[in-house]
Amino acid sequence: MVEPRRQRHIPEDDESGVLLGRDFIAAVVVFHEEVGRRLGLSATDRKCLDLICRGPVTAGELARYTGLTTGAITGMIDRLVAAGYVERRPDPVDRRQTWVSQRPGSALDEVLPAIFGPLGEDMRKITDGYSAHELEAIGDFLSRTREVLVTHTARLTAKPAPPERERSRRASKAPRDA
Numbered sequence: 001m002v003e004p005r006r007q008r009h010i011p012e013d014d015e016s017g018v019l020l021g022r023d024f025i026a027a028v029v030v031f032h033e034e035v036g037r038r039l040g041l042s043a044t045d046r047k048c049l050d051l052i053c054r055g056p057v058t059a060g061e062l063a064r065y066t067g068l069t070t071g072a073i074t075g076m077i078d079r080l081v082a083a084g085y086v087e088r089r090p091d092p093v094d095r096r097q098t099w100v101s102q103r104p105g106s107a108l109d110e111v112l113p114a115i116f117g118p119l120g121e122d123m124r125k126i127t128d129g130y131s132a133h134e135l136e137a138i139g140d141f142l143s144r145t146r147e148v149l150v151t152h153t154a155r156l157t158a159k160p161a162p163p164e165r166e167r168s169r170r171a172s173k174a175p176r177d178a
Contacts, residue, residue: 035115040083045076052086056101067153
């Protein structure tokens with residue numbers, strides 16, 4: 001589906017670099033919104049489910065990894081349990097701690113490979129066109145960008161959002177290109 005890269009897409013200036021980043025993030029968000037919709041989840045719930053599917057995690061680990069509050073994580077885990085995608089299990093050593101893991105035999109066993117198998121193949125085709133040095137730089141950029149996003153998510157979640165009426169008023173005055 002995707003062909004190896006043919007030309008370099010180096011931003012010519014800061015503004016075009018920012019726009020390239022915004023376009024990339026928009027494509028990621030829209031993709032994960034669609035994946036979430038197919039699973040009956042929000043994009044955030046879907047991405048947390050991705051973390052859980054990598055192996056058992058605690059709510060605290062999810063909160064640290066995402067920058068979301070533990071209260072938000074608890075609600076998200078409740079939704080994923082109700083949807084039949086994950087289960088909670090007490091830690092056999094420390095019964096005060098609970099592990100969250102993918103529920104065996106759930107619909108995820110069929111749905112996720114059908115969605116992410118072709119995506120993974122196309123992403124491998126892209127990365128095959130880069131040298132080890134370039135992949136190291138890409139990995140560094142993505143890791144550092146993720147940390148910045150998690151930090152700013154935590155910053156935003158630490159401060160209560162304005163009431164709905166206030167958000168609507170602000171949205172009507174906000175610039176449309178943000």
